[in-house]
Amino acid sequence: MKISLKYPRNLLTKPVLSNAILKTKININILQAKVADSVGEYTIEIDDKDAAKFVDAIRKEGVMAEELKDxxxxxxxxxxxxxxxxxxxxxxxxxxxxxxxxxxxxxxxxxxxxxxxxxxxxxxxxxx
Ligand code: SF4
Ligand code: SF4
CATH class of the missing domain: 3.30.70.20 (Alpha-Beta Plaits)
Incomplete structure (x- = not known):
């Protein structure tokens, strides 16, 4: 599934994505990354079976995460x-x-x- 991640400004210089990957040992594929104004946005792809665990871990890092359903x-x-x-x-x-x-x-x-x-x-x- 595809998931949208949004980073507030204070997290842009911190390795939150790496932290979530290391903690969960889940592989992700980064499809898109951009920084606009004070917000960072990533689109990632992840196995459906791993999504809930990874989303939980990245939210604990302070990142907003939502499945892309459009x-x-x-x-x-x-x-x-x-x-x-x-x-x-x-x-x-x-x-x-x-x-x-x-x-x-x-x-x-x-x-x-x-x-x-x-x-x-x-x-x-x-x-x-
Ligand atoms: S929105 Fe259009 S250009 Fe962007 S990935 Fe989808 S099909 Fe391609
Ligand atoms: S008419 Fe069709 S092929 Fe041409 S730009 Fe529009 S969607 Fe693309």
Whole structure:
């Protein structure tokens, strides 16, 4: 599952993610990391069976953690298969196959880069 982590400013210089990994001995995959204004945000991927234990450990470090349940939505009737959005996706979730555009939702990390790139507004974030 994918989990969003938000760090308040006072934790940005502390190794809280490493601490949680060392304490739980759970492997995670970092999909996205950014620092904007005074908040740090990570998107991580973790085995479903390990998620509750890891979330508990990272929350004890003072980090906000929430499962990412939203998803990317393609309105097929608006899309003209131009491919203009494909190269913007950092994880290869947007694909062209046989001149037809498609979304591989399981890869999407909800970074939002593709949303404003479509001139026909065919892409959006669907709230869970
Ligand atoms: S930019 Fe819009 S119209 Fe073009 S392939 Fe992407 S979703 Fe479809
Ligand atoms: S929001 Fe769009 S650009 Fe970002 S990961 Fe998902 S499909 Fe790719």
């Amino acid at each position: 998803s990317i939505n393609l309105e097929r009737e608006k899309c003209i298969d131009c491919g203009a959005c494909v190269s913007l996706c950092p994880v290869g979730a947007l694909v062209m196959k046989n001149f037809e555009f498609g979304v591989e939702e399981e890869k999407c990390i909800l970074c939002g880069r593709c949303i404003n790139s479509c001139p026909f507004k065919a892409l959006s974030i669907k709230k869970a």
